[in-house]
Amino acid sequence: MNNSRQSDIPGYLYALDGMRAISLIFIVIFHTFQQSWIFYNLKISPDKYLFNFEIFQRYGYVAIDSFFVLSGFCLFYPIARSMFGECEFRGWKNFFIKRARRIYPSYVIMLILTIxxxxxxxxxxxxxxxxxxxxxxxxxxxxxxxxNFDSHTIGTTISTAWTMSIEVQFYVLFPLICIPFRKKPVLTTVVMSLVAVLLRFILMANANISQPIMSAITPIYFDVFAFGMISAYFVVYVRNKVKCIDKLKLCMTIISALSIFSAFGYMCWLRKISFPNGVAGDVYFRFLYRGIFSVLIALFLFTACFSYGFWEKKIWGNKFFVFLSSISYTVYLWHQNVFIFLKNHNIPYSTQNPVMNDRAAMDGLTLICWTVSILAGIIITNYIEKPIVKYGLKNSILKLLELIHLRPPQKNTVRSKE
Known part of the structure; x- marks a missing residue:
């Protein structure tokens, strides 16, 4: 075990925060473009751009896959650590309890609000x-x-929740997937990838399945999750088995940076692809090209964990990214529905029809949406989600009652049941 990295062994990997924050930003600006039709650019003259955000607004949907890669990484990381003696795996019951505590609070609040x-x-x-x-x-x-199984329910109420159905269904399958993955991680990754690719081609040949349903079938994302899992495995493997890894920091930093630049180049490449008539670009991406982007994200996560501190901690683990990462789940659930609410109520007020022709109103819409979503993220994450994750629902309620003096303080009232 590398002594220089012992402080990170409890599980804190800075690259995860950075990638989660960047992924959230990409998804939100993609949905911003969907709702406002506005491109944001930095111009140095009427004809020249200092920076053009259009590519991120058009193709920010690729960040859905980076979220799934992150999920695969985070799910398997503690199991990989237990395989190499860094920690003890606390059982599948504890696994599902922690997942439920993490997923349900923000989700149920948003669902109740939409109802x-x-x-x-x-x-x-x-x-x-x-x-x-x-x-x-x-x-x-x-x-x-x-x-995600029913065309009458996918995309309704919480508009971004179709990805959560994929996440949770993968959680259910995860214990079974871990059986071969623990023994043969590389082979299992290959098999999961082949299954996903084969299923995607079969679905593309079936014209009777709607595109939204087709794009939300969990097994077609097996390869994306697998790339995150194998990345987590090799992070722990290298940390424990490769003694000279500290001497490769320069190489790892370069590869990590190249992975990110290649991911950007991939988005530029998507811009040049001609998609078939009747097939949305994001759907086409999900079926044919997602593996390219997912591998780049997985490679970034692996190499960033062994890169120089300025790259890993200062850039990807900066305070803003850590903050945004901490509230990313709630912001993800809220932002699209806030957009919908504001447009349904003509906020900010506009006389234009369609309202997207009113640039000032759309700028206001974007600002309000980001503000409300971030505030919701801060409040729900810190005062509802985190206490439930730490203490459980019952003990969190008891603690709240004590804080507002509706219940006398008692010793050992609040205790984690992990």
Whole structure:
């Protein structure tokens, strides 16, 4: 074990914060473009750009896969550490309890909000907030995280929640996947990748499945999750087995930087691809090219963990990225629905039709959306989600009652049940 990295062994890897923060920014600016039709650029003259954000706004959807790579990494990282004696794996019951505590609080709050205030969601089409049966069906499907199976529930209520159904379904499969992965991580990664690619080609040949449903089938993301898992495995393997890793910091830093620049180059390449008529570009990406981007993100995570401190900690682990990473889940759940709510209520007010023609209103819409989403992220993450993750729901409520003096302080009232 490398003594120079003992302080990181409890699990804190700075590159994860940076990648999670960047991924959130990309997703939000992609949805900002979807809602506002506005490109943001820094011009040095009427005809010259200092920086053009258009590519990030058009192709920010690729960050969905970086979130899945991160998820695969974070899921397998503690298991990999237990394989090499760095920590003890505390069992699958504890695993699912911690996942539920992490996922459900923000999710349920957002779901309740969309039910109580229907204008937070897209109204019409498949979703009718005036129909009790329709609403009940949507709520049940979302609470069970199976809304990606039904064209009547995918994209309703929480508009970004289709990815959460994929996440949770992968959690359920994860213990089974870990059985071969622990023994043959490389071979299992190859098999998961082949399964995902083969299934994607089969689905592309089936014209009877709608594109939204087709893009939200969990097994087509097996390769993306697997790349994150194998990256986590090799981080722990190298940390324990490769004694000269500290001598390779320059090489690792260079490869890490090249991975990020290559990911940007990949987005530029997407811009040049001609997609078939009737197939959305983001859907086409998910079926044919996602493996390229996912491998680059996994390679970045691996190499960044062994890079120079200024790159790993100062750049990717800066305070802003750490802050944004900590609230990323809630912001991700909220931002698109806040956009929808503001547009449904014509906030900021505009007389233009469509409202996207009003640049000032769209700038205000973007500012309000970012502000509300970040505030919601701060409040829900720090005062609801984190206490529940640490103490559990019951003990979190007891602690809250003590804080507001509705219950006398008691010793050992609040205790983590991990």
């Amino acid at each position: 109580l205030i229907p204008s937070f969601s897209y109204i019409g089409g498949m979703y009718d907030p005036k129909s009790f049966t329709n609403v009940a069906h949507n709520v049940i499907m979302h609470l069970l995280f199976i809304h």
